[in-house]
Amino acid sequence: MDERILIWGAGAIGGTVGAFLRRAGLDVTFVDVVPEHVAAMRDPVRGLRITGPVAEFTVTAPAFTPDEVRGTWDKVFLCVKAHHTADAARALAPHLSEGGYALSLQNGLCERVIAEVVGAPRVIGAFVNFGADYMGPGEIALGNRAAVVLGEMDGRITPRLTALHGTMRIFEPDAIVTEDINAYLWGKLGYGSLLFAQALGMAGIADCLARPELDTRFRRLGEEAMTVAAAEGVTPRGFNGFDPDAFRPGAPMEATRRSLAAMSEFNRGSAKTHSGVWRDLAVRKRRTEVDAQMAVVPQVGAGHGIPCPGFDRLVALIHEVEEGRRPLHDDNLLELIP
Structure with a gap:
């Protein structure tokens, strides 16, 4: 495979x-649905600017809207919001070479959705936890470094995965490969439920995780996911303070509190203070990924006869x-237990 990469x-x-x-x-070629963002990225003067404590730089690159892009690529990195996955996978499919792959750099269980469109052998999974925010056309704020994990869906360590690992280490030197990417994806669903909960109020992630009156509510969400x-x-595997064992049934509450404290400490060191879900609700005033991410947990649970009232309540509150x-208010989180 060559080194051409399409970022969708x-x-x-x-x-x-x-x-x-x-x-x-x-x-690298970019595809995005926002014409102003596309225009900025390919503008030789303006470009795409990365800001924040991790790095400050600007690049220009070929950029297109989905209807403009032409050609095929061996490597397509799919990076859209989870609820846009199916549409994006169908749109990118004609641009994915027969022997190429689509890498899901997303939150949720999006790999299975992509596989339904392009075929399971043409999908590589990934887990990312770094904090970044789209600030507007041509500008993205990167708040911190965090875990990046890559894995084939069947658990094999393949030549293409090894090559991809080398590429992704350009972005995150501590990126790793795994034989069990689903362990990280499900771990992120547990952790992600806490970020969706934070989005119901105004306090930032670190302060929200440090609220002792929410410990039992966070424990319930994590336990349902586990x-x-x-x-x-x-x-599930842990990362950046999230300890899956601390949220499994029967785990000591003190272990849960230690994990919450570790997650709070990790997030306090990031320039990204609030979750992307919160920005969707409070700043961008748009629909979140709650159905494509959080609602999946009770849906899968139902297939096993496992009720998830905490997740059901979280999804309902986000929809409200x-x-x-x-309105967004910190007291909303007190209603997480129905």
Whole structure:
């Protein structure tokens, strides 16, 4: 395979990763649905600017809207919001070479959705936890470095995975490969439930995780995710303070509190203070990924006869905010246990 890379979705994740690879001299092309963002990235004067404590630089690159892009690529990095995955996969499919792969740099269980469109052998999974925000056309703020994990969906360590690992280390030197990417994807679902909960209020991630009155509510969300994961035959892996063992049924509450404290400390060191979900609700005033990410847990749980009332309540509260029926307020989190 050659070194040409197509980034499909140049927002917080795709724009950040693509900019680092472009700066390193790789042949990166961007696709995004926002015409103003596309115009900025290919403008030789304006370009795509990365800001924040991790790095400050600007790159220019070929950039197109989905209807403009032409050609095929061996490597397509899919970086759209989870609820846009199916549409994006169908749009990118004609641009994915027969022997190429699509890498899912997304939150949620998006790999299975992509596989339904392009075929499972043409999908590589990934878990990312760095904090970045799309600030506007041509600008992305990178708040911190965090875990990046890559894995084939069948667990093999393949030549293409090894080569991809080398490429992704340009962005994150501590990126790793795994034989069990699902362990990280399910771990992120557990952790992600806490970020969706934070989005219901105004306090930032670190302060939210440090609220002792929310410990039992966070424990319930994490426990539901870990229980469903176990039913799926998955043993979630930890990262950046999140300890799956601390949220499994029967775990001491003190272990849960230690993990919450570790996550709070990790996030306190980031310039990204609030979750992307919170920005969707409070700043961008748009629909979140709650159905494509959080609602999946009770859906999978139902197949095993496992109720998830905490996740159901979280999804319902997020929808109330999306629909303007509930204002953002820190007290919303007290309603997580129905």
